[in-house]
Amino acid sequence: MRKIWLITKREYLSRVTKKTFIVMTILGPILIALFYAVIIGISINQKTGERTKTIGVIDHSGLFANSLINPPKVNFIYADTSLSNINFEVDGWLIIPKDFTLGSPKRLLYKSTQAPTLDIQGKLTRAIESATKNKKLILNGLRQTFLDSLNLNISMTTMEINKSGELTNSKAELNFGLGVAFAFIIYFFIFMYGVQVMRGVMEEKTNRIVEIIISSVKPFQLMMGKILGIAMVGLTQFLIWIGLSGVLMAFISLTFALPMDTISNTIGESGGAQNQGIPNIMNAFFDLDIGFYALIFLFYFLFGYLLYSAMFAAVGSAVDSESDTQQFMLPITLPLIISFATSFSILSSDPNGSMATFMSIFPLSSPIIMMVRLPFNPPWEELALSMIVLVATFIVFTWLAGRIYKVGILAIGKKPTYKQLFKWMLLK
Amino acid sequence: MNLLEIKNVSKYYATHKALENVSLSVPEGCIYGLLGPNGAGKTTLIRIINQIATLDAGSIIFDKEPLNQKHIYNIGYLPEERGLYKKQKVWDQMIYFGQLKGLSTAEAKKRSETWLLKFDLMPWKNKKVEELSKGMQQKVQFIITVLHRPRLLILDEPFTGFDPINAEIIKNEIKALKASGTTIVYSTHRMESVEEICDNICLLNRANKILDGSVKDIKMANSKNLFEIIFEGQIPEWIEIVSHEKLEDGQCKVIFNAGHMNRSEIIKRLASEVNIWSFREVVPSIHQLFIDKVKEVNHA
Known part of the structure; x- marks a missing residue:
């Protein structure tokens, strides 16, 4: 045990003291915060900063005089067909041809100095379409007041019934967001640190340090020490990120308290249903059992990483150069990529469906998929089964990987085939 | 008395045999030359003694006991292909390897300092290994091999990579280690230094032992x-x-x-x-x- 500890310590310290680690660890949250600031900035700009466009309407058909409904951010101005009263500036002209009738609507014409966006084109055609439809409905005996009453704006409040039968506010948006965040973080960390394990193993193999080390320690101890050391690097980085992000978030929300209100207001304006979105999410977030989530997250984070990095270590031991790793990397990374890709569809369709259930128990996908499901309260027995299967697979895979590793680190030369790797597993 | 006895050891790989029924005895306190052309099985035998590789048949006795895991603290190994962590500082690396061989941190520090002084490497103590010249790296490697004062020291081509002056320094260190009671297995396919430093030799060829004994006896017998x-x-x-x-x-x-x-x-x-x-x-x-x-x- 002392040796695994020594190796873990060396792996940890040699990585944590690297300049790239320190830079990434400090810059990471700043970059993420910047990224969000830019996104929020852009969306505020779009909602509030978008200029109302003035569109001149020249109606040769005479059907729509002053009767078009202004779409959002568009203002119609009507020009005389003789074009005599034009003393205003417009962004474009919408021309309705003379032969445009309610029975046979003809193609419209739009003229402007700047090419119109798809958004404007859609708004204009929809305005004419709905005006035409309304006129036809009135012609067929419906009253305008009745038509106005058809414009509905219905919103919905979602409630959740918890185990003890109480109603709570639904946290659908938050659940979705948490699911995505969990899936992304676990995927990202397994990949990033798994590859570091592989590189570390290859470094020792190609530098021939390994022969000296394993004349002092068992290959399995070396492999485990390396995997654990890098796991601790990952945890350290993650914890620092959480800490720094918290500080940054607090700083941002204090500094920009007013603009944050504006955001929720503008979002509220554009879509009535999300009116109480932001405060709701805030409340829901504080309702969560954060301690429980954190524990489960740590579990899947750790064992998912351990399972995959054992395989990465085996690959690193089997090859001599980075370019040879591709062939063996694919079968390892495939389940990871597939689970990450499916996590979105699982989130948006059925987080407790049979596909999701299977993938959250299957050990190669469970670290990502079970974390995605977690905010949607999966049955506890599925959670327990998934955890047990993951730990059991971790033990078996690490044992097998250790056997490949033991032979691989001393085998220099030709790249082995899958058949050989299999044989290595069975060697005594 | 023999410190190390190899008894009828065989080792087979999938496609070839690496050692076939090899027996030899290394008397305590001698320098034992393990000779043979490339591919004779020297490195395989050394790896088996270091418990890096397993043997398929035969047995090994170290100091009257079957060779086992605890003996790694009594063995020092300088492989032919040298390797150090290039990005790690000389000092940290020496302590690390010393600890892996069972030294306490304090002891590892004390001994490292002595050796660094002996080899004039003190100014390089806090440099990364990659900043050192090849000769200096080799010296660091040598220190790492002997830091835990092994009873059996296995040197695989120890002089490659040294200029004549440094080779002389290392040769003198090897002799000094022998004088202090260390048993040394010296593996090489270069004969120049064998007569000068070896007391006993064993000649391996194509997985088999073809000759062994003390240098004097072998010469007499072949005179x-x-x-x-x-x-x-x-x-x-x-x-x-x-x-x-x-x-x-x-x-x-x-x-x-x-x-x-x-x-x-x-x-x-x-x-x-x-x-x-x-x-x-x-x-x-x-x-x-x-x-x-x-x-x-x-x-x-």
């Missing part, structure tokens, strides 16, 4: 009782000439087979007939023996 004299005068008729050569100043160099006569008889007889300038026994060099034996076996 053909040849002598070389340089003299002035007529070549005596009673000697069985193998080769002769006229030198300047009327001198003559003759190599002859003394047959059943012994050294003092020859000298007495020669001295009465010619003016002797030099007289020596022609002993086969280990280098020559190595080549002859390997050829002999490979042609058989």
